[in-house]
Amino acid sequence: MARLELKRVIKSYGNYEAVRGVDLDIADNEFVVFVGPSGCGKSTTLRMIAGLEHISGGEIAIDGRVVNRLQPGERDIAMVFQNYALYPHMSVAENMSFCLEQQRMPRAEIEARVRRAAETLHIGALLDRRPGQLSGGQRQRVAMGRAIVRNPKVFLFDEPLSNLDAKLRVQMRTEIKRLHQLIPTTTVYVTHDQIEAMTMADRVVVMNAGLIEQAGPPQELYHHPASRFVAGFIGSPSMNFLDARLEISGDDLVLVLADGLVLRVPEAKWARYRPHADEPVVFGIRPEAMSGTGGRAGAVALEVTVDLVEPLGAATMIYFDLAGATLCASIEPEHAPAAGSSMTLHLDMNRMHLFDAASGRAL
Amino acid sequence: MTLANASKPILRRDEAGGETVRYALFVLVAGLVALFFLMPIVWSIANSFKPAAEALADPVSLVSSAFSLENYRRLEGVGAGWTSYAANSVVVALGTVALTVLVAVPAGYGFSKFRFPGQTLLFVLVMATMMIPFQSILTPLFLILKWLRLQNSLFGLVLIYVTFQLPFSIFMMRNAFDAVPRALIEAARIDGASQWTILRRIMLPIALPGVATVAMFAFLNSWNEFLAALIFLSDQNKFTLPIMLVNVSSGIYGIIDWGALQAGITVTMVPCIVLFLSLQRYYVRGLTAGAVK
Ligand SMILES: Nc1ncnc2c1ncn2[C@@H]1O[C@H](COP(=O)(O)OP(=O)(O)O)[C@@H](O)[C@H]1O
Ligand SMILES: [Mg+2]
Numbered sequence: 001m002a003r004l005e006l007k008r009v010i011k012s013y014g015n016y017e018a019v020r021g022v023d024l025d026i027a028d029n030e031f032v033v034f035v036g037p038s039g040c041g042k043s044t045t046l047r048m049i050a051g052l053e054h055i056s057g058g059e060i061a062i063d064g065r066v067v068n069r070l071q072p073g074e075r076d077i078a079m080v081f082q083n084y085a086l087y088p089h090m091s092v093a094e095n096m097s098f099c100l101e102q103q104r105m106p107r108a109e110i111e112a113r114v115r116r117a118a119e120t121l122h123i124g125a126l127l128d129r130r131p132g133q134l135s136g137g138q139r140q141r142v143a144m145g146r147a148i149v150r151n152p153k154v155f156l157f158d159e160p161l162s163n164l165d166a167k168l169r170v171q172m173r174t175e176i177k178r179l180h181q182l183i184p185t186t187t188v189y190v191t192h193d194q195i196e197a198m199t200m201a202d203r204v205v206v207m208n209a210g211l212i213e214q215a216g217p218p219q220e221l222y223h224h225p226a227s228r229f230v231a232g233f234i235g236s237p238s239m240n241f242l243d244a245r246l247e248i249s250g251d252d253l254v255l256v257l258a259d260g261l262v263l264r265v266p267e268a269k270w271a272r273y274r275p276h277a278d279e280p281v282v283f284g285i286r287p288e289a290m291s292g293t294g295g296r297a298g299a300v301a302l303e304v305t306v307d308l309v310e311p312l313g314a315a316t317m318i319y320f321d322l323a324g325a326t327l328c329a330s331i332e333p334e335h336a337p338a339a340g341s342s343m344t345l346h347l348d349m350n351r352m353h354l355f356d357a358a359s360g361r362a363l
Numbered sequence: 364m365t366l367a368n369a370s371k372p373i374l375r376r377d378e379a380g381g382e383t384v385r386y387a388l389f390v391l392v393a394g395l396v397a398l399f400f401l402m403p404i405v406w407s408i409a410n411s412f413k414p415a416a417e418a419l420a421d422p423v424s425l426v427s428s429a430f431s432l433e434n435y436r437r438l439e440g441v442g443a444g445w446t447s448y449a450a451n452s453v454v455v456a457l458g459t460v461a462l463t464v465l466v467a468v469p470a471g472y473g474f475s476k477f478r479f480p481g482q483t484l485l486f487v488l489v490m491a492t493m494m495i496p497f498q499s500i501l502t503p504l505f506l507i508l509k510w511l512r513l514q515n516s517l518f519g520l521v522l523i524y525v526t527f528q529l530p531f532s533i534f535m536m537r538n539a540f541d542a543v544p545r546a547l548i549e550a551a552r553i554d555g556a557s558q559w560t561i562l563r564r565i566m567l568p569i570a571l572p573g574v575a576t577v578a579m580f581a582f583l584n585s586w587n588e589f590l591a592a593l594i595f596l597s598d599q600n601k602f603t604l605p606i607m608l609v610n611v612s613s614g615i616y617g618i619i620d621w622g623a624l625q626a627g628i629t630v631t632m633v634p635c636i637v638l639f640l641s642l643q644r645y646y647v648r649g650l651t652a653g654a655v656k
Contacts, residue, residue, distance in 0.1 A: 050549075050553060051552075051553075052549050052552070052553075071552070072549070072552045072553045072555075073552060073553060073554065073555030073556065074555070077553065078553065079549075079550070079553050081546045081549070081550060082546075083544070083546060085544065085546035085547050085549065085550040086550075087547060087550075087551075087565060088547075088569065089568040089569055098551070098554050098556070098564075099553075099554035099555055102554055102555040102556050102560065103555060146550075146554075150554075
């Protein structure tokens with residue numbers, strides 16, 4: 001039950017700045033997911049919130065109270081670590097009650113709380129076991145149990161699912177989400193997996209090289225990426241990018257690709273893109289914005305030779321070369337051709353994106 | 364078809380037979396090796412319970428005509444009596460264990476979990492003292508003890524043993540604490556535990572095999588040590604068991620009392636064996652801690 005504010009937070013290791021000024025305001029009970037490539041500073045930011053790393057610059061406040069100088073134990077936060085960090089010599093119950101003991105809570109209340117948390121997480125039968133006797137999924141639950149017994153102001157998760165197999169990961173993902181609905185608490189969750197970020201977050205924060213690239217609801221990041229980096233990071237398979245020039249041709253605004261191919265920009269986008277005419281840009285289009293069937297307004301038909309076909313069941317991925325790059329399209333399985341054959345592909349230009357070639361900012 | 368089927372069980376029986384032979388061979392060889400190492404111990408114990416005359420006359424046989432505690436009674440007559448020497452040894456060994464653990468645990472913790480200037484140099488210096496031969500510093504040690512008025516004192520002897528035990532012990536404890544994952548300490552910090560609570564409730568229990576190893580080595584080394592005890596203790600009442608053994612074997616009336624000597628050896632040996640066996644599980648884990656993962 002708390003607001004969490006980060007004001008120009010910086011972390012430097014010697015001359016190297018791992019976090020270069022992060023500004024973020026997290027609302028009460030909000031579920032925020034930090035996502036980004038490895039080494040972009042997600043964990044460092046989380047650990048500064050937790051108090052495990054000294055804050056080199058800026059301010060972190062929980063519920064309006066600046067916590068920069070507080071010990072981790074004084075911040076009223078709970079953290080779930082990647083490798084769970086369960087105390088191996090203590091039983092599950094002891095693991096969960098350890099922090100309550102530190103608060104000198106009466107024995108009876110500790111037991112009641114542990115029992116309640118164990119029920120919530122369906123680990124009531126495991127209370128007497130040692131962590132070494134548990135499966136990965138069970139350890140994960142115990143780690144979460146240890147976090148919820150103390151009823152903290154903020155939950156912190158650092159890649160909690162990356163040690164689980166794919167199936168369990170999906171299951172625990174929904175479970176964490178369910179837990180958050182059951183016990184609404186301000187949550188910061190770190191992951192490098194954009195699917196985890198998209199499915200769990202109220203708000204996704206995309207980080208890159210120690211800075212926030214964009215923060216917003218998952219759909220907003222998907223539909224309106226602020227930069228080429230975000231566009232490429234969010235969505236799977238990734239958005240296709242092609243170098244292009246924006247040109248005015250008669251009454252039309254067109255994209256000229258590297259091989260001279262011309263794509264017409266739909267009228268709805270003219271007002272937005274016209275000022276950038278004659279600039280080198282990067283044209284972005286998601287695999288999902290291409291289709292085997294045409295007929296939609298703003299669609300552009302392309303004749304392509306398919307190099308590779310990947311049937312996924314619900315959709316089929318096809319790969320083809322265009323203007324010196326390999327592109328991926330997600331099409332209806334019934335339109336999928338055999339590898340090596342050619343087909344007509346319809347690009348939904350209403351779903352096109354343009355980025356500044358130099359800065360990568362969305363236009 | 365039938366032939367092929369019939370041949371299968373025969374083949375399996377052959378394989379099983381091979382297994383059995385190999386296992387029997389293993390048991391035989393292992394048994395022989397064990398016997399080889401156990402024999403001196405068994406022999407000492409057997410002789411210690413023979414009547415004194417028989418131990419002297421026929422030391423080789425394992426079985427005796429009569430069970431007798433005579434040798435132990437004779438040992439009582441050596442100097443201040445074996446029980447008081449055993450008591451001295453116990454005091455020295457336990458003192459060494461206590462003091463070694465008390466210093467090595469915090470030192471190892473410091474070297475493992477904190478960073479301070481000159482840390483590596485200090486650690487290397489401590490380790491380097493392991494290479495100093497004991498004999499070469501006997502004289503300075505003697506002078507220092509004299510200056511401290513601790514010559515001919517069990518406590519002085521304990522201090523010397525602890526000094527020689529520390530480098531290895533600090534090394535062991537540092538490794539033991541290194542093996543405790545950093546995330547556990549961080550989790551404990553988030554749980555609101557103080558430094559002291561973290562050491563006591565998280566680190567020490569996990570590093571316990573290391574502590575057991577350190578304690579065992581301190582016990583065995585101080586229990587068996589001879590030279591320092593001989594040099595630094597001059598009062599007969601303060602001797603430890605190894606010195607008593609020499610006094611027995613050098614003879615009270617000019618001849619070696621074999622029975623009493625075997626009794627003395629038994630008394631000296633049994634605590635070591637019991638300790639080793641009871642701590643064996645920890646000890647093996649302690650030595651390999653940090654080696655894996
Ligand atoms: N203790 C440290 N000393 C020096 N550099 C560090 C330290 N911890 C992390 N870094 C660097 O800071 C950057 C961000 O790390 P981190 O926050 O762990 O990334 P991630 O986003 O993968 O969690 C990385 O380049 C890493 O190498
Ligand atoms: Mg990380």
